[in-house]
Amino acid sequence: MAVKISTISTLIVFLALLSLGHFSHGELRLGSYSETCPNVEEIVFGVVEKAFSTNSRLAPLMIRLYFHDCFSNGCDASLLLDSTTSPNEKTAGPNLSVDGYALIDAVKDELENKCEGVVSCADTIALVTRDLAHLASGKKARYEIPTGRFDGRESLASSVDLPGTQMSVSDTFEMFKKRKLNLTDMVLLLGGHTIGVTHCSLIMDRLYKFNNTQNPDPAMDRNLVKELRRKCPENSEQNRAINLDQNVSSSNIVDASFYKQIKSRRGILQIDDQLAKDEMTKQIVTDLAEGNDFLARFGQAMVKLGSYGVKDQDTGEIRTSCRSCNDFCTA
Numbered sequence: 224m225a226v227k228i229s230t231i232s233t234l235i236v237f238l239a240l241l242s243l244g245h246f247s248h249g250e251l252r253l254g255s256y257s258e259t260c261p262n263v264e265e266i267v268f269g270v271v272e273k274a275f276s277t278n279s280r281l282a283p284l285m286i287r288l289y290f291h292d293c294f295s296n297g298c299d300a301s302l303l304l305d306s307t308t309s310p311n312e313k314t315a316g317p318n319l320s321v322d323g324y325a326l327i328d329a330v331k332d333e334l335e336n337k338c339e340g341v342v343s344c345a346d347t348i349a350l351v352t353r354d355l356a357h358l359a360s361g362k363k364a365r366y367e368i369p370t371g372r373f374d375g376r377e378s379l380a381s382s383v384d385l386p387g388t389q390m391s392v393s394d395t396f397e398m399f400k401k402r403k404l405n406l407t408d409m410v411l412l413l414g415g416h417t418i419g420v421t422h423c424s425l426i427m428d429r430l431y432k433f434n435n436t437q438n439p440d441p442a443m444d445r446n447l448v449k450e451l452r453r454k455c456p457e458n459s460e461q462n463r464a465i466n467l468d469q470n471v472s473s474s475n476i477v478d479a480s481f482y483k484q485i486k487s488r489r490g491i492l493q494i495d496d497q498l499a500k501d502e503m504t505k506q507i508v509t510d511l512a513e514g515n516d517f518l519a520r521f522g523q524a525m526v527k528l529g530s531y532g533v534k535d536q537d538t539g540e541i542r543t544s545c546r547s548c549n550d551f552c553t554a
């Protein structure tokens with residue numbers, strides 16, 4: 224009988240831990256500010272909703288910022304640091320076109336007014352990004368995002384580690400795998416390219432001189448090549464913005480149309496095009512293009528990305544200003 228009771232209590236403890244595990248990611252948990260800043264989500268959403276109503280570009284900017292911050296050194300807001308004893312993350316090539324810093328400052332100021340010294344910049348990024356993805360989906364997508372991140376004290380251009388557009392699917396996947404993200408997570412996260420833009424300079428090779436030939440990338444839809452060549456003439460100084468999702472009615476909406484576009488050979492970046500063709504990922508792309516669960520699954524993948532390399536109170540701090548460390552910084 225005694226054995227039976229201890230077996231049952233072990234089972235209960237196990238189930239309780241399992242259910243806790245369901246809600247928490249590493250050091251993170253839902254409602255981590257419920258005692259210290261109970262209205263944190265409302266405060267953040269208030270500022271974000273107002274900003275988005277006059278500038279919808281904030282959504283793609285912030286989704287990209289979140290990805291770039293998390294991928295290099297973990298989700299620790301190191302990308303926000305301005306201090307410059309050595310080149311910081313902001314100055315690294317792929318981060319030169321990243322922006323959205325002023326919105327984070329505005330949200331953080333409001334948080335400091337209401338709950339001084341409590342909410343980290345890394346959590347601010349995660350909450351702001353979640354809210355913008357929600358607004359840019361026409362309020363169809365809303366995922367819960369666990370919090371409890373601390374802010375990093377180091378920001379070095381040399382530690383920026385991001386995939387390039389011309390890398391193969393399998394090399395790109397190696398980089399995601401290192402961050403504990405699986406192949407499906409990678410395809411879902413690249414669905415971030417359902418909104419926002421790239422620039423002519425980054426696709427000129429696909430339009431004119433693919434693989435050192437005098438021809439466009441044969442993988443790209445002929446009509447799209449023609450259209451893009453008009454927008455990006457060969458010797459133009461103008462570096463126009465080109466929508467990553469070529470469905471005109473949904474280029475600014477977070478939805479699954481990106482996957483339909485890449486399946487129709489209308490991917491803009493080479494990596495997007497490759498996703499739809501590569502044996503490793505093409506079935507996942509087809510399922511997302513044909514299914515109706517992209518929004519929910521994108522949210523889950525964003526949560527998973529947001530748990531990578533999170534700092535705790537020993538390895539990080541709660542910054543007062545997101546642009547500088549409280550005491551000392553390596554940057």
Ligand code: HEM
Nearest residue numbers: 283284286287290320386387388412413415419420421422
């Ligand atoms: C896997 C490899 C990836 C590569 C090679 C890549 C590359 C790029 C490039 C070259 C741009 C255009 C930059 C410019 O022209 O200024 C871009 C834009 C963007 N990327 Fe990615 N990206 C990747 C993954 C991701 C992921 C995982 C997300 C989201 C979770 C994401 C979100 C975005 C967004 C939203 C934009 C538009 C930014 C804007 O409109 O300002 N990307 N990406």
